[in-house]
Amino acid sequence: MFVFGAGPPPADLAVPAGALRSCRVQRIGRAQDPAWFDAWRSGSLRAIAKQDLGELAALDAADQVHVVACEPTAVTDLGYLEGAWAVVRALTEAGATVVLDALAMSYTPAAAVPAAGAALDVAREIRVIFETDSTRSDRAHALHTRGLRKFGAPDLVALCTDADVELVGAAIRELAEEVACGLDLALPRHALEIAPGVRWVAIEDEHRIGELLQLNNEARVLVDDHGHNLMGVAARAPAPR
Numbered sequence: 001m002f003v004f005g006a007g008p009p010p011a012d013l014a015v016p017a018g019a020l021r022s023c024r025v026q027r028i029g030r031a032q033d034p035a036w037f038d039a040w041r042s043g044s045l046r047a048i049a050k051q052d053l054g055e056l057a058a059l060d061a062a063d064q065v066h067v068v069a070c071e072p073t074a075v076t077d078l079g080y081l082e083g084a085w086a087v088v089r090a091l092t093e094a095g096a097t098v099v100l101d102a103l104a105m106s107y108t109p110a111a112a113v114p115a116a117g118a119a120l121d122v123a124r125e126i127r128v129i130f131e132t133d134s135t136r137s138d139r140a141h142a143l144h145t146r147g148l149r150k151f152g153a154p155d156l157v158a159l160c161t162d163a164d165v166e167l168v169g170a171a172i173r174e175l176a177e178e179v180a181c182g183l184d185l186a187l188p189r190h191a192l193e194i195a196p197g198v199r200w201v202a203i204e205d206e207h208r209i210g211e212l213l214q215l216n217n218e219a220r221v222l223v224d225d226h227g228h229n230l231m232g233v234a235a236r237a238p239a240p241r
Contacts, residue, residue, distance in 0.1 A: 001084055002040060002100040003091040004062035010094035019083035023070045030063045040100060052107040058097040066091050081150055089113050104147030122180045125150055128173055130165050140231050142213055143168050151180045154218035157209050159229035167234045185220055195238055199225045
């Protein structure tokens with residue numbers, strides 16, 4: 001988590017002791033490395049920030065960032081994730097204005113940081129992205145998650161078309177929720193029953209699509225039961241009864 005703000009650093013943070021045991025916190029002022037600092041609010045990240053925040057004045061005014069990092073040895077109880085949000089919450093209460101979840105690639109204004117004791121919201125912790133640009137000869141586009149690394153799990157990727165996004169996106173979101181809640185994806189194939197008579201499988205990322213997407217995480221690729229990508233699956237889906 002990158003927690004941006006302006007002005008002097010907070011003198012004291014009201015952070016639960018357990019949170020600081022599970023996380024490292026480092027303050028970096030813009031003056032230390034202006035190019036590195038500004039990279040987090042320019043280029044493609046700026047487009048994401050505009051989408052998530054609408055107004056970028058607070059992000060542009062930031063002159064310091066606190067980097068909150070966790071390196072858990074086990075992810076079963078997600079205590080480290082709760083600890084990270086506790087530190088983030090303390091920083092925003094002390095005046096920080098914008099939070100960047102670098103794994104999910106999502107920006108959150110301080111006012112939207114979850115309250116203490118808030119239930120786990122997988123939709124907040126991950127992002128589902130449809131890449132509209134494609135360099136593939138078959139014109140397939142990637143629809144994928146970001147952020148499942150926080151749950152010790154691989155991100156999910158599918159190759160599909162614009163017309164397939166609703167169907168494939170719903171399947172990926174449902175599977176991501178299950179994975180975040182502890183489902184282990186079977187290897188080499190994890191079967192998914194999409195509809196009566198329709199089965200997809202999640203397989204290993206043998207073509208290293210995750211690297212091309214710069215997921216910084218392992219990936220599993222959703223394909224049909226014959227091993228083909230999901231281009232055109234919406235047109236082939238059974239009609240609702």
